[in-house]
Amino acid sequence: MDNSSTLRNALMLTPLIGVTHSLMAAVGLCLMFLVVTQLFGxxxxxxxxxxVPATRMLASILLAATLTSCAELMAQAWSLQWQQHLGIYGALIALQCVVLEHTGVFQSDWRQRLxxxxxxxxxxxxLGLLRELIGNGTLGNHLSWLFGATQTDWHGWVLVADGGLRLTTLVPGGFILLGLLIAAWQAWRxxxxH
Incomplete structure (x- = not known):
């Protein structure tokens, strides 16, 4: 693993842990990430x-910030609750686009990008699904916000009446669960x- 892939993966870790406290936030940011990065590419x-090579970085910063800002405004117009639930993590997509451009991901084969x-x-x-299931004992809590619905009386499917393990919805719980998933992947693979 080279330094560019380490930087790229480290920047992806921030929204991965910060937004996946619920399935709704994870799916929403995932959709926003895919749309913005594809348009940016x-x-x-x-x-x-x-x-000219000297202006590529400035142009990529300007383009990434513009596309991400437009996506944030469209998300706010579509569903204010969902956009507020994302917090600062939607804005980090611009930084991710610049890093992906700088490391040459957009110049690589389409199969690698896919x-x-x-x-x-x-x-x-x-991670969003598991953290919501384990942490809240629900599935699809506020998922209707992604569809622009403003009704707040539907809270998904409640699987456990008294909630779940609250630590899982917090950032340390996200790191623990990610570590367990990586360990399971290493054991299964x-x-x-030689």
């Missing part, structure tokens, strides 16, 4: 050959024989 692909996006989306949704 298309726009930078069209601009990259027309820019693999990276799929892995990030799968991990976000899995067959070891290569």
């Amino acid at each position: 298309l726009a930078m692909g069209a601009l990259r050959s027309r820019l 693999r990276l996006n799929s892995l990030f989306a799968t991990l976000m949704i899995t 067959p070891t290569p024989t």
